[in-house]
Amino acid sequence: MNWNSFINPMRMVFSGGPTRFVMPTLAFEIQPHFVAGARLDSSRHVVRRLGMRELEANTVAPLPNGPNIANLENLRLALRGVSEVIGNGGGRLGLLLPDGSVRTAILSFETLPDDPRQVDTLVRWRMKEYLAYPSDEAKVSYQILWRDAGGVGVMVLAAKQSLLAEYTDALGLKNGGPELILPATAALLPLLPDADQLLVHVCSGWVTTTVTAARRLALWRTKAVDGLPDDLANQVGAEVTRVLASCRDHLHVEPEKVWLCARGTGVSPVSGHGQDAHTPELAPILAGLISKEVTPLASEPKWAEALPAAEQTVFQSVGAPFAGLLANAR
Amino acid sequence: MKISVNLATMSSPRDRYALAWALPLTLAGAIGLVMLSYAAVRNYREYEKMRKQISALSLQKEHLFNKENVLKKELERPQEKTVYRKVQYVNGLIEKKRFSLTQVTESVNKLLPPTVRLSSMALTHAKEATESTQVRFIVVGKSEEALEAFLSNLEESPDFQEFTVSTQGFRHSDAPGAGVTISCMASYVGHRAE
Numbered sequence: 093m094n095w096n097s098f099i100n101p102m103r104m105v106f107s108g109g110p111t112r113f114v115m116p117t118l119a120f121e122i123q124p125h126f127v128a129g130a131r132l133d134s135s136r137h138v139v140r141r142l143g144m145r146e147l148e149a150n151t152v153a154p155l156p157n158g159p160n161i162a163n164l165e166n167l168r169l170a171l172r173g174v175s176e177v178i179g180n181g182g183g184r185l186g187l188l189l190p191d192g193s194v195r196t197a198i199l200s201f202e203t204l205p206d207d208p209r210q211v212d213t214l215v216r217w218r219m220k221e222y223l224a225y226p227s228d229e230a231k232v233s234y235q236i237l238w239r240d241a242g243g244v245g246v247m248v249l250a251a252k253q254s255l256l257a258e259y260t261d262a263l264g265l266k267n268g269g270p271e272l273i274l275p276a277t278a279a280l281l282p283l284l285p286d287a288d289q290l291l292v293h294v295c296s297g298w299v300t301t302t303v304t305a306a307r308r309l310a311l312w313r314t315k316a317v318d319g320l321p322d323d324l325a326n327q328v329g330a331e332v333t334r335v336l337a338s339c340r341d342h343l344h345v346e347p348e349k350v351w352l353c354a355r356g357t358g359v360s361p362v363s364g365h366g367q368d369a370h371t372p373e374l375a376p377i378l379a380g381l382i383s384k385e386v387t388p389l390a391s392e393p394k395w396a397e398a399l400p401a402a403e404q405t406v407f408q409s410v411g412a413p414f415a416g417l418l419a420n421a422r
Numbered sequence: 423m424k425i426s427v428n429l430a431t432m433s434s435p436r437d438r439y440a441l442a443w444a445l446p447l448t449l450a451g452a453i454g455l456v457m458l459s460y461a462a463v464r465n466y467r468e469y470e471k472m473r474k475q476i477s478a479l480s481l482q483k484e485h486l487f488n489k490e491n492v493l494k495k496e497l498e499r500p501q502e503k504t505v506y507r508k509v510q511y512v513n514g515l516i517e518k519k520r521f522s523l524t525q526v527t528e529s530v531n532k533l534l535p536p537t538v539r540l541s542s543m544a545l546t547h548a549k550e551a552t553e554s555t556q557v558r559f560i561v562v563g564k565s566e567e568a569l570e571a572f573l574s575n576l577e578e579s580p581d582f583q584e585f586t587v588s589t590q591g592f593r594h595s596d597a598p599g600a601g602v603t604i605s606c607m608a609s610y611v612g613h614r615a616e
Contacts (some may be wrong), residue, residue, distance in 0.1 A: 111428040111430055111432040113426045113428050114432075136462055189429075194429065231431060234427065249427050249429055256429060259581050269431065273428065274428065281423045282423060282425060284423060286423070292445060420424055
């Protein structure tokens with residue numbers, strides 16, 4: 093008799109095991125240019141309240157290795173402002189981080205062991221080449237994307253534990269920490285339809301591109317973009333062109349649609365240059381640069397129907413990841 | 423595409439409930455410890471009591487054993503052995519004196535039916551006091567039925583035990599008026615009952 097099928101889940105329960113997605117009641121997003129927060133109603137699948145505060149330049153610098161928060165007081169001030177809007181009542185707390193703070197990789201394995209601890213060791217070993225610090229210092233979470241005769245595909249998120257502690261401390265929680273921590277782009281994935289898609293997420297000096305093929309996440313790439321506002325579009329266009337070429341050459345996939353989610357205004361955390369990255373302005377420019385139709389990743393209006401009118405405008409600007417969290421829980 | 427990843431550190435049930443369970447478990451542990459201590463003390467006292475009793479019995483046993491040895495040694499002395507033989511001899515004489523031939527004859531006569539008569543009787547004294555006296559007698563009956571009645575009486579008599587017929591079958595006498603003769607032997611225990 094194979095006891096592993098019984099022992100492994102029990103071991104996962106009692107030892108903590110790999111952490112799985114938890115639908116938060118309150119969610120905060122910290123980006124270099126802004127802090128946003130939302131109160132989510134998971135039963136009705138709507139955003140109840142939404143708040144946003146802009147951050148001063150050089151408050152947060154999202155890097156995978158090293159301190160991210162340069163000005164803790166400013167960040168806490170902004171978080172308090174958001175909390176005043178959405179309320180700080182009890183419930184599960186979620187935290188969305190800049191993509192630049194988290195390393196994300198799509199790994200393929202011939203096979204995976206049944207024991208979660210062995211999988212964790214194997215994944216950490218493979219993630220060494222993606223991390224600029226010892227993998228023991230990383231908090232790792234993985235999701236099996238596909239499992240077939242050809243092997244097993246796994247999406248792996250890794251963030252330095254000290255870096256996660258920095259963001260958690262900034263929230264000023266007295267008991268425990270957030271029950272959900274994700275890079276912001278991961279929260280956008282549930283909004284994509286099931287087809288070969290390319291998602292471009294531009295936010296506060298970083299661009300992340302993801303490709304889904306045959307309902308599988310096949311590519312994830314995060315890159316810092318720098319320069320003047322006009323140059324931002326060119327840099328994003330160049331990045332998307334590279335990704336499209338890579339899709340054709342390596343994945344043999346031609347994405348049916350290119351989706352764009354551009355958020356965040358302010359100053360580039362890298363250069364200090366001003367940027368203006370809103371989807372409606374950037375989408376036609378990007379379409380011209382890559383010679384392909386670009387569709388704004390618009391949230392369904394029903395997500396925001398419970399919001400006050402003033403907050404609906406904020407939702408259109410920065411609320412897409414919160415809508416993604418609701419879509420993932422549906 | 424649904425996601426199931428999460429970089430948050432979830433506390434395990436062990437971590438979450440450790441504090442909540444700490445106080446009741448400590449209390450339960452303390453109660454258990456007190457009960458165990460109480461049981462241990464009680465068991466120790468019981469053990470001490472039993473040990474003392476066993477010790478006293480061992481001393482008594484040893485004392486009796488020594489006494490037995492002394493008595494054995496005394497009995498094994500030559501003069502004591504002589505006394506023992508003399509006592510045995512006296513006991514044998516007493517046994518013989520208690521035995522009465524008339525009484526035996528009377529006991530046999532009581533068992534004889536009217537048509538059966540005692541022809542002869544012999545006694546064999548026992549060598550040891552514990553052994554029974556053997557009585558051998560020959561009876562003559564007018565008929566086989568009369569002898570069978572005698573044998574039946576003999577068997578049921580409390581004065582005689584271990585009854586055996588010496589002759590193998592019945593024998594008819596040629597003399598006129600004579601019947602059937604039988605020779606038998608039995609242990610006489612009538613004098614013991616007195």
